Amino acid sequence: MTTKSLPTLLIVEDSPENRMLLIHLLKDSYRLKVAINGEQALEVVQLELPDLILLDIIMPGIDGYEVCRRLKAEPSTSKIPVIFLTAMTDVADEQLGFEVGAVDFILKPVSPPILLARVRNHLLLFQLLNNLKNQNDILDAKVKERTEELEHTQDAIILAMASLAETRDNDTGNHIRRTQHYVGRLATQLMHHPDFCQQLSLANIALLEKSAALHDIGKVGIPDAILLKPGKLDSAEFEVMKEHCRLGRDAILAAETVMGKESAFLCYAKEIAYSHQEKWDGSGYPLKLVGDQIPLSARLMALADVYDALRARRAYKPPMSHETAVKIIIEGKGTHFDPRVIDAFIVIQHEFEEIAEALKDALPDE
Template identity: 45%
Template sequence: MNIDESIILVVDDNPANLNVLFDIFGDMKYDVLFASDGESCLRLVETESPDLILLDVMMPGIDGFETCRRLKAKERTKDIPVMFMTALSETVDKVRGLEAGAVDYITKPIQPEEVLARVKTHLTLRKMYRMLQDREVHLSALVEEKTRMVTNVTMTLVNALESANKLNDSDTGNHIKRVGEYAAFLAEQYGCDVDFVKRIRLYAPLHDVGKVGLPDRILRKPGQFTKEEFVEMQQHVVFGASLLSGDGLDEMAQNIALYHHERWDGSGYVHQLVGEQIPLEARIVAVADVFDALVTERVYKPAFSNEKATQIIAADAGKHFDPAIVDIFLAYQEEMFTIKMSLQ
């Protein structure tokens, strides 16, 4: 890490002090800029980007304390370290400077060895800070790219697995999209954080991917299942969880596939979980999935009206569904119906 080519801005109204500092830095490779007062300093930093500012305290016009406060108030200059140069030695004055945003003090009369040592220390810290910033930006870009890749792969998986189901249901594609949007909306209103909302939108469409493991005689049957067929059909949640398990896969996707047919009262399948034993993401998707099934025409049923679907879901609060999520659904019926209409 090379700090020799750093830019230093020296601000002092006393020519003698400027000459002393010029001599101190004369043998160094620093690019040294000079300003005679606070206003000149503030104008100069609009076009230059110093790595360190040595700032006199007692100056005509605005003093060093106010100059420092103004530097720290601007986005462009707030991170530039400021070292005060002053003959003031009282603790109260030093505290005032630190509160204004300074990182250090150089006491007058100026001692060359002290100045060079302190300058080198703060330039090194400045360079390290910039390296950390660059690394954070790089890591953030990598995370964003990885997220885009996961999103694309997941949506490809959704489309491929749903196509493989070969259901007699031409609306399957839009159904899974709507479930994702319903789930994200309900999660947001529930108060889930941005990351949770983003992930549930991504993974909710995978809720029924396990149906690829069911035979056509189950998938395509238009009427009621026999008891044995119903038990066989329930295994699609196990198949789905198996498809979505493994290192590197988000547990939320597996939870949605495995638990979205559990019921709040424990009468669901296949683990008969009760209440909050069911992961939140699965409780949300349960409402989203059933709502869309109710208001959509299928080969085995007509589409229910919005009012009828709402009545059914409301009646199942505390039985099939988490009451808190049903409350949100009821409070935002119009928005849910708008999502449905936008993805017909």
């Protein structure tokens, strides 16, 4: 083994005789750094981190206890094992030493076999702990990588499922992405509102934004003759169209049943799919829910969906301006929409306009 590959020990000892003895006993097995007092020891450590420190307690200036305290207070040196060298045998002295962070004591006069055994054992333990930490870090990194991979896969599957429904009556999948962003921004604006702060954590907002993609998944069950009809639906056709809320909820419920347990994401997805056509005054569908009976997730989705529908270009209508869409939505305060959600929308309406512009649908000849 080369000298450079040997473990490095720092000997901190003010007695020349004791220093020479320690150097003599350890020089053949370890790289040695030497300090004659506490101040010098702290300087040496800043230049090169040793693998273990043999630290005298009684020294002029900073004593060993204080040196150990300072070492343990710094993240870069806190893990270095410190063995105290002392002639003190009082239990209180040992207790203080362990409290400031030492791993062991070696009594003076030093016994060579004990010194060599203690140093070897603590270096081995330190190495094993480092190896374990490294293995845990590697495992954590792999788990994180796998989790991110699964999340990306889940996102892709969700978008694909949503697009199956969306592209039947919509030329692009941008509607899905836009409404997801709208829901996320509304929720973020409301997260500090006293009525909603318990529901709208950052984690829940992320789930809300993701689950918003499935709001119209039930459209896959609506006949093309109704779904793609260019004109206004008659009353019978509209009753069929309204079924997309139930169909969407039932599809998500079936997925949840296969999983065998409830999921926060699927719970939000069910709420949004089933209730995003409800209105604050009870005139919506499918259950004519009123006010706070409507899940918050669905109230957010309702506004996002209407704004996007107003701004979108369709074969039967030109797109409305942002200003016109905002005016129509504000007129629905307290009737179609939760007044508190409207208030949040007014504050961040410019962000809706930015999202609509950034993710606008391409024109047919583009």
